[in-house]
Amino acid sequence: MSAEISESEFKRQLQRGRIVESTEEMTERYEQMLRGLSVTVAYSETPLNFMLPAIQRAPTLEDRIQASAIFQDEIGHGHLEWRIAEDLGVDRREMIYEQPTDEFRCRYFLTCDVETWPEFVALLVTLDLGGGIMLGRDMANNTSYGPLRRAMKKIEKEERFHIRAGEMWLDRYAGKGGTATEKMQEAIDWAFFHGMEVFGPPDDLASGAVELTEYRLRGMTPDEYRQEWFREVIPMIEDAGLEVPVPYRYDEETDEYHVPEEYFPAHYDEEAREWRTGSDVTWDDVFERWSAADAANNIAPLRDQEPVVPGA
Amino acid sequence: MSAQRGDRIYEVFAARSHERGLEHVGSVHADDVDMAVLYGRAIYDEENWIEMKVVPRGCMHDTGES
Numbered sequence: 001m002s003a004e005i006s007e008s009e010f011k012r013q014l015q016r017g018r019i020v021e022s023t024e025e026m027t028e029r030y031e032q033m034l035r036g037l038s039v040t041v042a043y044s045e046t047p048l049n050f051m052l053p054a055i056q057r058a059p060t061l062e063d064r065i066q067a068s069a070i071f072q073d074e075i076g077h078g079h080l081e082w083r084i085a086e087d088l089g090v091d092r093r094e095m096i097y098e099q100p101t102d103e104f105r106c107r108y109f110l111t112c113d114v115e116t117w118p119e120f121v122a123l124l125v126t127l128d129l130g131g132g133i134m135l136g137r138d139m140a141n142n143t144s145y146g147p148l149r150r151a152m153k154k155i156e157k158e159e160r161f162h163i164r165a166g167e168m169w170l171d172r173y174a175g176k177g178g179t180a181t182e183k184m185q186e187a188i189d190w191a192f193f194h195g196m197e198v199f200g201p202p203d204d205l206a207s208g209a210v211e212l213t214e215y216r217l218r219g220m221t222p223d224e225y226r227q228e229w230f231r232e233v234i235p236m237i238e239d240a241g242l243e244v245p246v247p248y249r250y251d252e253e254t255d256e257y258h259v260p261e262e263y264f265p266a267h268y269d270e271e272a273r274e275w276r277t278g279s280d281v282t283w284d285d286v287f288e289r290w291s292a293a294d295a296a297n298n299i300a301p302l303r304d305q306e307p308v309v310p311g312a
Numbered sequence: 313m314s315a316q317r318g319d320r321i322y323e324v325f326a327a328r329s330h331e332r333g334l335e336h337v338g339s340v341h342a343d344d345v346d347m348a349v350l351y352g353r354a355i356y357d358e359e360n361w362i363e364m365k366v367v368p369r370g371c372m373h374d375t376g377e378s
Contacts, residue, residue, distance in 0.1 A: 076354075076355050076357075079340075079351075079355050080338060080355065083338065083339055083340065083341060086321075086341060087321075087339075092341075147338070147339075150336065150337060150338060151338055153358075154337075154338075154356065154358040157358050158358060
């Protein structure tokens with residue numbers, strides 16, 4: 001059943017702070033957008049095997065326990081998000097076990113494996129920070145769907161721990177010198193580009209994401225997320241003594257960062273696990289790469305992995 | 313117990329302190345009460361709750377007031 005209210009009046013009420021608790025209070029379009037959003041966030045906590053190779057290469061047993069706890073947190077987030085999707089008529093079992101893995105609506109970086117420990121650390125300070133901004137800072141405080149807002153409170157809290165753990169490891173390896181610093185820089189170079197695109201394309205190409213803000217399902221647009229992310233991740237990388245892999249320009253008046261077009265969007269070579277930049281890369285290329293991605297890609301490295309002795 | 317699908321959803325309530333009382337924190341999907349208690353504790357572990365309760369969704373009734 002959908003609410004008998006005009007779409008524009010409903011949007012106005014939501015902008016004024018109205019909280020929706022059940023499907024009876026929603027318009028059809030709101031319910032459709034909410035269902036899409038919850039499935040996407042739930043899928044983005046599901047093919048978590050992508051980080052296993054890195055966790056298994058944790059340098060100490062203590063690090064490995066901490067990384068496993070982070071992994072477990074993410075599984076918990078998936079539980080909350082699938083629970084919300086179920087209330088909107090989604091069949092969790094079908095989505096996870098019957099849906100072909102190339103149709104998982106997860107973020108692209110989850111289809112790429114995280115192979116080394118520095119890459120895991122870089123993932124925490126870039127992608128967990130991105131998730132923390134979208135789910136925690138924004139949705140936990142702004143989303144108009146009550147159950148989602150409450151679920152995001154827990155996620156916000158835990159993502160903050162992940163980012164803090166990431167920062168601690170980042171400082172440790174970046175400051176070590178020699179190979180450790182080099183590997184940490186390489187990992188940041190790799191993760192930074194994933195981070196820039198995780199929020200989606202620029203607002204003028206992201207009409208769906210903008211519509212989410214009209215229903216206050218999200219409070220911020222992709223470009224606003226990206227700016228918020230730049231404002232944190234750039235000083236974090238530089239304070240650790242590393243370099244930001246793109247030549248950015250900071251505008252003090254607007255407090256905004258600008259990245260030249262030849263660096264964003266960028267092309268990702270999945271075989272070489274390398275980003276290629278250049279002004280010839282278009283958003284259509286990126287959309288094609290995203291839709292061709294398969295959540296099972298990241299299982300391959302697990303199959304032929306050598307056993308790893310912690311600390312070796 | 314009836315095997316209605318709605319019976320397998322349990323609402324989870326928890327309290328941070330006695331002053332603040334129970335608040336709704338989310339829900340779990342479980343085959344029985346024991347599993348619902350276990351899932352509730354395992355999934356909603358973000359606070360040191362002093363109390364947590366799970367209630368079958370079908371046992372919650374709206375009084376019609378808003």
